[in-house]
Amino acid sequence: MNVRPEEQLAGSNERRSKHKHRTYAHYINGRSVPPASGEYFTSYDPFNGEAWAEVARGTAVDVDIAVEAARKAFPAWRAMTPTARGRLLLRLADLIEEKAEFLAEIEVRDNGKLFAEMSAQTRYMAGWYRYFGGLADKIEGSVVASDKVGHFNFTRHEPLGVIAMITPWNSPLLLLAWKLPAALAAGNTAVIKPSEFTSASTIEFMSLFKEAGFPDGVVNALTGFGAEVGAPLVAHKSIAKIAFTGSDESGQRIYEQAARNLKPVSLELGGKSPNIVFEDSKLDSAVMGVVSGIFAATGQTCIAGSRLLVQRSIHDVFMDKLLAVAKGARIGDPMDLATNVGPVTTPPQFEKVRTYIEIARAEGARCVHGGGPVDVPGGTGNQFIAPTIFTGVDNSMRIAREEVFGPILSVIPFDDEEDALRIANDSEFGLAAGVWTSDMGRMLRMSEALEAGTVWVNTYRAVSFTSPFGGYKRSGLGRESGMESIREFLQTKSVWVATQMDVQNPFIIR
Template sequence: MMVETGELTKLQMYIGGEWVAPSGGEYIESVDPFTAKPWALVPRGNAQDADRAIRAADAAFRDGPWGRMHPSDRGVIIHRLGTLIEKHADELAEIEVRDNGRLLAEMRHQIRYVAKWYYYYAGLADKIEGVVHPCDKPALSFSRSEPLGVCVGIVPWNAPLLLFSLKAAPALAAGNTLVMKPAEHTSATALKLMELVEEAGFPPGVVNVVTGYGKEVGEPLVTHPLTRHLGFTGSTATGAYLYSLAAKDVKRASLELGGKSPNIVFSDANLDNAVRGVVGGIFGATGQTCIAGSRLLLHRKVHDEFVDRLTAFTKAARVGDPRNERTQIGPIANQMQYERVLDYVRIAQNEGADLVLGGKRPEHDECARGFFVEPTIFTGVHNEMRIAREEVFGPVLSTIVFDEPEEAIAIANDSEFGLAAGVWTSDMKLALRMSDRLQAGSVWINTYRDISYTTPFGGYKQSGIGRENGIEGIREYLQTKAVWISTAEEIANPFVIG
């Protein structure tokens, strides 16, 4: 719920079906990345708020109607939420743009697409089936999939509502209850969504949102004894830390973490399409995506021509107000990330990389106040440079030359990350061989940055564990129970097993 208080909008948390103020009475300013001015006050939750939310979710799971509801009826409510998201997509998009600076045109499209996650998992809710086993004992043996209980979701600031839904939709379809913590910088759409959760008819306590800083509210959510699952999207360092906390109580976890994804262009590729794919892969969303194609591997034969085409195409991109339909690249989402991106530009230059485009604030009035960085391209990069190994999470592209497919594979796989990779070639045998050899959870061939609610998504190596989307996504939120019914006339020797 949003309450107007003078110039700033004051938000409230949603716990147990009620709109509540933070128990500590403190708030965090949410800053519009375009104006660099605060526009809303986000509740600064603490351990007391986290405990209240977890207990509300646990009560809803154990004692409320959600757990007793037929899966088909749960699916109806989840589908209704998707319909409401679609209906309010423009309003949600406006809020998201104000919170994190993504393009309004992109957010309108993305949020309408978010509704499909709820439609897909609503349809899957009553199709979770058990198995009868071919048992070698005198017994009927079968198994069934059951919900875990209270699931905690912690999501970042780059795509708040999408990443919220990647966790919420399958968890709810599996019959769990939720406590979600959005990033402190971008909590507004998650809280606005709770108005739609109420309208859709979710029982109180099934979906809860607690806001605030990670140490103050995120950690208490993870370590709470009633929490059964952690779903986290964010940096590898934070994910590993939260995973260690969850592991102390042997809690289930799904982690979608960092990336340093290679986008590999061979000499026989359609260069026009490849340029567009590379631009979308690194400068779309201002480079603030975990799957950003931040390492461009170019075959030596096309290196110079491709860089010229890429630079010319990128120069023409309009940087500015994310609400303007003509804008193609918006601001960085917050000041801390803005400064981090500029730090990496300096690091790359100190390492000897050649700056061929960007690297600074755009020189026009519209970008004078916000957190803007020009789309930036470096050439002369080798894979040992920090700019090629560390996740920048901004519009910064590192270009690396290769000669043979094996060299491209070696460079691409020489990373602690393994979230995604792109391959551009007209040789389908080569494309399939690359897809087999690349160590990445998603490999795109002659496209980049496509996702779908139907298709599993997740990382290799330090890019995470578990999968989101598709049927694999709902399995993260289920546990298997085996049931034995004896058909024996009498119990055999009770001292012998087997």
């Protein structure tokens, strides 16, 4: 592994120094609103441990205020023509592109992910707002071919109301983009609750709605902790739906709470995705795909290809190639464009990753690379874990079954296609999977048989605003992105119109 020397970090330090000593309040009804309690909490830079921002600590009082603002804004927003809503989203997309680098710098300050990746995400996320801005006036009902004489039947698709959106700490703005523009295009209003670890970029982003001309109250954002803001938001009687991205445990709790009031939910949860390499694949390309799948973003992605299934006949050759690439990964300051692996975002997550490394060793897995914390010049936040590879892993081990959410790869050999499918599908998760092969028939067979919401063939981590995303099994409910995702924020109404006024018998269903 390579660590960037201190003298090469001048540019990244300059980028970081632009964002110091900030204070973030809630964004409610088009303005900055201090927390009702008057309390704030501190956000720390994962790279150097610096306290760089104070963030409003919300309570149920703030939730009531924000939800009421969204509820009052809903009728006028719903009544606005879909074309007018779309124009606002298109204007917002332009502003996102203008502010992309600034928003990326804020995210890196908060979550420690690579500036190279975050800036690519913030630029690309404009596509979601532009896509759904164009889709806003293309939501159409249909005329039903009815069997009832003297009746005309048609359907309407109508917004739900106020949507609660809860986002995680790994990619706050991108994952918000998978929810918010679709909901707004459909005519809903929103209250957003970002992770307490990464709230700053969401609050900074809110100012663009004002600049784009969105009516006050259509989009609101609250910061704070799950028990103090998230729970009362989910339980609030005026919330029509919850859209959540996070762990499967948290998703289950939200689902249970929503069920008490029969609220619909969409849940994008965890994964333990298999990345499957066959002997007929282009091995060098597959190696890069495996590295991308697990070590990019320090492994802190729901789609991480954390289980490498490699055909036994090429196991040793493939591992030599993989280790050569992994050893060359640069660990360092995420603001530095040359860095490949940054810090783990939060102290609790850092400890969780360390714990799983020890669990893997105790279970008998063999660590062939990495295996613990690493010191980085300037990285005084002490949250770096070396990219770690375990061989000799059995699919029954905890390291192969539980989501680690860190740069930890479990290598599992398989014999043939049937064996690969057996191992890959033997999981309670089903978010994503990768397949590396030159056989077209195998590509199609595997993509059909794998129990995953997304299957990548000879690529990995490809996402788009045009393509639906979501999970099987404990990886979630519903779909985000793509044309069908807007249905997640609509309800269908069937309208019957009598064309003949005579009623033969009012005591019989017509």
